[in-house]
Amino acid sequence: MKVFKLMFKNALRHKLRTFLTILGISIAVVAFGFLRTVVTAWYAGVEMSAANRLVTRNSISFIFPLPYAYRDRIARIPGVETVSYANWFGGVYIDKSQFFPRMAVDAETIFEVYPEFIVPPDQLEAFKKERNACVMGADLAQQYGFKIGDVIPIEGDIYPGKWEFVVRAIYQPRDKTVDGTQFYFHWEYVDERMKQEMPGREGDVGWYIIKINDPNQSATISEQVDNLFKNSRAETKTETERAFQEGFIQGTSLIITLLNFISFVIIGIILLVLGNTMIMSARERTKEYAVLKTIGFSGKHLLGLIAGESLVISALGGALGLLLTYPLVGVFSIAVPKSWFPVFYVEPTTLVMAGLSALVVGIVASLFPVQRALRTSIVDGLRFVG
Amino acid sequence: MKIPMKYIVRSLFTRRLTTAITVLGVALVVFVFTSVLMMSDGIRQTLRGTGSSENVLVARKAANGEISSIITSDVYGVISSLPQIARGVDGRSIISGDVVVVINLEKIGTNGGISNVTVRGVSAAAFQLRPQVRIKEGRMFNWGAREIIVGSSIARRFNGAQLGSTIKFAGDVWTIVGLYETGGDGFNSEMWGDVSQLQDAFRRGGSYSTVTFRMANPDQLELVKKAFADDNRLQQFEAKSERVFFEEQSEFMSIFISVLGIFITVFFSVGAIIGAMITMYAAVANRTVEIGTLRALGFKRRSVLTAFLIESFLLSLAGAAAGMFLASFLQFVQVSTMNFGSFSELEFTFALTAWTIFFGVIFAIIMGFAGGFLPSIRAARLNIVNALRST
Numbered sequence: 040m041k042v043f044k045l046m047f048k049n050a051l052r053h054k055l056r057t058f059l060t061i062l063g064i065s066i067a068v069v070a071f072g073f074l075r076t077v078v079t080a081w082y083a084g085v086e087m088s089a090a091n092r093l094v095t096r097n098s099i100s101f102i103f104p105l106p107y108a109y110r111d112r113i114a115r116i117p118g119v120e121t122v123s124y125a126n127w128f129g130g131v132y133i134d135k136s137q138f139f140p141r142m143a144v145d146a147e148t149i150f151e152v153y154p155e156f157i158v159p160p161d162q163l164e165a166f167k168k169e170r171n172a173c174v175m176g177a178d179l180a181q182q183y184g185f186k187i188g189d190v191i192p193i194e195g196d197i198y199p200g201k202w203e204f205v206v207r208a209i210y211q212p213r214d215k216t217v218d219g220t221q222f223y224f225h226w227e228y229v230d231e232r233m234k235q236e237m238p239g240r241e242g243d244v245g246w247y248i249i250k251i252n253d254p255n256q257s258a259t260i261s262e263q264v265d266n267l268f269k270n271s272r273a274e275t276k277t278e279t280e281r282a283f284q285e286g287f288i289q290g291t292s293l294i295i296t297l298l299n300f301i302s303f304v305i306i307g308i309i310l311l312v313l314g315n316t317m318i319m320s321a322r323e324r325t326k327e328y329a330v331l332k333t334i335g336f337s338g339k340h341l342l343g344l345i346a347g348e349s350l351v352i353s354a355l356g357g358a359l360g361l362l363l364t365y366p367l368v369g370v371f372s373i374a375v376p377k378s379w380f381p382v383f384y385v386e387p388t389t390l391v392m393a394g395l396s397a398l399v400v401g402i403v404a405s406l407f408p409v410q411r412a413l414r415t416s417i418v419d420g421l422r423f424v425g
Numbered sequence: 426m427k428i429p430m431k432y433i434v435r436s437l438f439t440r441r442l443t444t445a446i447t448v449l450g451v452a453l454v455v456f457v458f459t460s461v462l463m464m465s466d467g468i469r470q471t472l473r474g475t476g477s478s479e480n481v482l483v484a485r486k487a488a489n490g491e492i493s494s495i496i497t498s499d500v501y502g503v504i505s506s507l508p509q510i511a512r513g514v515d516g517r518s519i520i521s522g523d524v525v526v527v528i529n530l531e532k533i534g535t536n537g538g539i540s541n542v543t544v545r546g547v548s549a550a551a552f553q554l555r556p557q558v559r560i561k562e563g564r565m566f567n568w569g570a571r572e573i574i575v576g577s578s579i580a581r582r583f584n585g586a587q588l589g590s591t592i593k594f595a596g597d598v599w600t601i602v603g604l605y606e607t608g609g610d611g612f613n614s615e616m617w618g619d620v621s622q623l624q625d626a627f628r629r630g631g632s633y634s635t636v637t638f639r640m641a642n643p644d645q646l647e648l649v650k651k652a653f654a655d656d657n658r659l660q661q662f663e664a665k666s667e668r669v670f671f672e673e674q675s676e677f678m679s680i681f682i683s684v685l686g687i688f689i690t691v692f693f694s695v696g697a698i699i700g701a702m703i704t705m706y707a708a709v710a711n712r713t714v715e716i717g718t719l720r721a722l723g724f725k726r727r728s729v730l731t732a733f734l735i736e737s738f739l740l741s742l743a744g745a746a747a748g749m750f751l752a753s754f755l756q757f758v759q760v761s762t763m764n765f766g767s768f769s770e771l772e773f774t775f776a777l778t779a780w781t782i783f784f785g786v787i788f789a790i791i792m793g794f795a796g797g798f799l800p801s802i803r804a805a806r807l808n809i810v811n812a813l814r815s816t
Contacts, residue, residue, distance in 0.1 A: 053710075055706060056703055056706060056707070059699050059702055059703050059706075060699075060703060062699055063695075063696050063699035063700060063703075066692060066695050066696050066699070067692075067693075067696050069692065070689060070692040070693065070696075073688075073692075074689065077685070098529075099526075099528050099529065099594045099595060100526070100527050100528045100529045100541060101527075101529075101541075102492055102526060102527055102768075103526070103595075103627070129487075129488075129489060129493050130487060131487045131489075135489060194486070194487040195487060196485050196487040196488040196489065196493045196494060196495075197493045197495070199485065199487075199495060199661065239628075239630065271596075272595075272596045274596075276529075286529075286538075286539055289532070289535065289538045289539060289540055289763075290540045290541060290762065290763025290769075290770060291762060291763050292535075292538075292762075293760055293761070293762040294682070294762065297461075297464070298685075301457055301689055304453055304456075304457055304693075305693070305696075307453060308450055308453055308454070308693060308696045308697070308700075309696075311446050311447075311449060311450045311453075311700060312450065312696060312699060312700045312703070314446060315443055315446045315447065315450075315700060315703060315704060316703055318442055318443060318446070319443055319703070319704075319707045322440075323711075
């Protein structure tokens with residue numbers, strides 16, 4: 040018990056130093072938590088994907104279309120529940136810096152395959168009825184102050200010309216892991232205009248979203264779909280929604296690697312700050328440790344004393360850091376346009392990881408001073424001049 | 426009277442471990458800071474070097490990149506009749522309509538992971554417009570054949586993109602007949618083929634993605650822009666210096682990386698400042714008697730303050746030097762990432778610019794000052810008698 044008391048007293052002996060150390064650790068923990076949150080946000084599309092959804096796209100790459108006629112052929116495959124489809128529309132709203140995804144979708148089925156987007160039934164009806172209606176996520180509506188009935192002008196690039204869409208519905212994301220910045224309108228509306236203005240481009244579908252009955256069948260059904268269109272002019276590649284989303288971030292793996300690397304550096308910095316403090320403290324107390332040994336305290340006690348103090352400091356720093364992470368992430372998600380990181384929240388695993396690393400660092404940081412204290416003989420210790 | 430530099434340096438060496446740890450801390454921060462800026466500059470430099478300011482690139486105004494731009498054959502006709510277009514020795518206009526698409530290829534070493542690669546269909550003038558494109562191995566593709574040549578960074582990074590292999594897309598088999606090298610610009614991360622072959626394979630009719638031409642005189646850009654503004658048929662299109670166009674493609678990525686990097690390093694630096702502060706406070710506390718002695722010998726408070734500040738600067742500058750030394754090795758590293766501007770893979774090299782070095786040093790000096798200031802004040806304010814009496 041006495042050792043515990045001494046441990047806390049020791050931690051408070053250099054109040055300023057202890058305070059600075061705690062501050063340093065907490066700031067590093069905040070940075071760690073923030074970085075992990077960015078990585079989480081990067082993977083949000085992958086995490087959002089459902090096991091019972093497949094995506095079929097052109098096997099050359101995402102930018103090439105598939106014929107509309109594929110739809111019925113896919114729908115006939117046993118185990119397929121609903122086939123929906125979408126096109127990347129692109130375009131510019133106001134100017135190029137105002138980015139949010141804009142897609143032409145099948146109004147009838149899109150919310151059947153994406154039940155995580157919750158649309159009030161009357162709004163959904165209104166959206167389905169009007170040819171140039173659009174539906175958007177609540178986060179997007181909030182960012183631009185869009186209301187139902189607003190007309191949104193878009194300048195097309197892939198689909199050249201001026202386009203206008205009337206907001207008829209606003210969906211709520213089911214929970215905070217769901218993207219609330221999508222912008223959907225009728226595929227048919229776009230297709231009809233293409234038929235008139237750019238003949239030859241009608242009937243283009245960007246990708247099919249297939250809802251299946253049994254997630255265990257996904258591999259078989261994917262193969263069946265791709266076999267249907269083998270050796271045609273538009274061969275397909277079908278994969279689970281998860282794999283499809285992973286393909287998207289595959290290209291940016293460099294950034295993920297960078298972020299992961301930096302979060303390790305952060306742990307290194309925490310270690311340096313705390314290690315430095317512990318080494319200095321233990322060095323100053325060399326004489327005291329010798330006295331303790333003389334009175335009869337064993338090596339175990341010294342170990343407990345030093346490691347305990349280190350743990351107390353790192354636990355306090357870690358806890359403070361975790362508390363500060365929330366407001367910081369909150370500020371960041373307000374400061375940055377919602378469409379950059381549609382899903383931005385602190386994952387529970389992030390907290391656990393940050394907490395664990397603070398504790399591990401607490402132990403590691405005390406190794407060196409403990410070893411030094413145990414090695415120093417009583418006589419040398421008593422003779423030590425700081 | 427000044428305190429001798431020797432005293433300052435040697436007091437750093439007295440507690441080697443603490444000094445080393447503090448220097449290491451600063452070095453890590455400077456390393457991360459430098460490498461992030463180097464990455465952002467690397468992307469920017471690669472793309473800036475891609476275009477030439479003598480060339481004009483025309484794309485649809487609303488297009489975010491080459492792949493989403495469409496220029497129909499009649500618009501191409503209007504553009505090709507502009508009087509500002511230079512003529513080659515054969516008397517033909519130096520103008521190329523490009524078809525730009527991306528295809529998926531499997532990245533080497535990612536276990537089946539795919540990424541986007543730009544395929545550019547060009548006409549003969551493209552090799553006059555971009556003379557940096559030189560065949561390194563194999564031969565040039567034949568016009569009218571389903572053959573392509575591949576940039577060396579693509580051949581290095583993707584399965585099946587090597588000389589002699591075939592790639593299947595658009596229902597056809599394309600043979601890779603040559604490898605080209607551009608000296609490290611964005612075109613090095615592309616594949617080139619005959620534009621009419623690609624138009625045909627992708628059912629593009631006669632339309633292009635972008636049109637690039639050489640100006641007869643490099644200062645005619647304003648004239649060209651005016652011609653675009655005045656002509657009704659060109660209202661939806663925008664003419665830009667090719668260099669500016671490609672540089673803008675790097676904007677999102679390099680801004681994204683710098684913003685994230687600066688956000689992170691600011692946090693890091695607070696950690697390093699605190700580390701330096703702890704070290705310097707401890708230095709002051711341990712040397713109370715010494716400081717008292719110095720003061721008793723006649724050194725002024727200001728001298729003591731300066732001595733401790735210099736000590737702190739030395740710590741941070743040593744850290745900066747170590748951090749940048751490590752980061753400078755990144756210049757030999759070639760990496761590639763998906764560039765959001767072109768939606769495809771881009772290889773680049775970390776670039777260490779004079780500005781980055783300058784900012785890194787300034788950053789380290791700020792860290793040294795912020796970490797050393799308060800402890801130095803404490804040292805300077807010590808009372809001689811009390812300091813000498815303390816144990």
